[in-house]
Amino acid sequence: MPLSHVTWTHGHAVAVEHPDRVRRTWLAGFYARIEADAGTTLWIHYAIPTPVIVPDGGRLNPTAVRVRFRTYYDSWIEKVHVYDGERRIAAHEPGGTAEEPLGWSSSTWASRRLTIPGSPEALSGIGVSLNLNYGLQAEGEEDPMHRIEIAAVGCEFYS
Numbered sequence: 001m002p003l004s005h006v007t008w009t010h011g012h013a014v015a016v017e018h019p020d021r022v023r024r025t026w027l028a029g030f031y032a033r034i035e036a037d038a039g040t041t042l043w044i045h046y047a048i049p050t051p052v053i054v055p056d057g058g059r060l061n062p063t064a065v066r067v068r069f070r071t072y073y074d075s076w077i078e079k080v081h082v083y084d085g086e087r088r089i090a091a092h093e094p095g096g097t098a099e100e101p102l103g104w105s106s107s108t109w110a111s112r113r114l115t116i117p118g119s120p121e122a123l124s125g126i127g128v129s130l131n132l133n134y135g136l137q138a139e140g141e142e143d144p145m146h147r148i149e150i151a152a153v154g155c156e157f158y159s
Contacts, residue, residue: 004060007049008154011068017043035147040134041078046153048126060157061119062089065128068111068151069104074135075146076105080114081131082155085124090116109151119158128153 012027016034019025021042026033036042051060065082079102082090092114094102104112130153134146 003156004054004159005051005157006154007051007157008066008152009046009048011150011152013046014150015045015047017045031149031151033147033149034132035145036132036134038074038134038136038146040132040146042132044130044132044150046128046130048128048153048155050122050124050126050155051157052122052124054159056159058159059121059123060159062116062122062126062155063119063158064113064115064156065090065126066111066113066152066154066156067104067128067130068109068153070107070109070149071105072107072145072147072149075148076103076133076135077112077130077148078102078133079129079131081129082114082116083127083129084120084122087123089118089120090114122157126155128155 011032014032021040023035080092092102132148
């Protein structure tokens with residue numbers, strides 16, 4: 001199966017599922033920064049441009065997603081779910097495989113890749129959902145800046 005397309009969407013194209021849980025969202029030309037209080041978890045969502053049918057009339061198979069991010073203080077990406085329209089085609093959660101562990105955190109820009117099991121045919125639009133975890137605050141500690149920044153989210157397609 002040859003690689004046919006890789007599509008990305010920019011980090012500032014984010015949709016926050018529960019905006020009331022967010023302290024501040026900053027959408028800049030270079031990323032989305034999402035800040036929240038310690039102890040908060042929330043989902044954010046990205047719509048990936050999806051070439052469903054290629055010129056020869058065949059369908060493409062989404063085989064992996066990629067996330068470019070960085071985190072601050074005690075924050076991390078806890079879960080990654082991938083959807084094709086209403087159909088969930090992948091769910092990566094803590095305790096994943098040794099090749100694809102979750103609990104992603106990095107104080108410098110990092111890129112991570114997760115495979116989509118079975119490489120199903122794309123039937124509609126691909127959506128990538130990230131569950132963000134903003135850790136805990138130690139007793140007596142000042143309120144630290146819990147934040148996660150997303151630069152881009154992408155998907156690899158094979159024909």
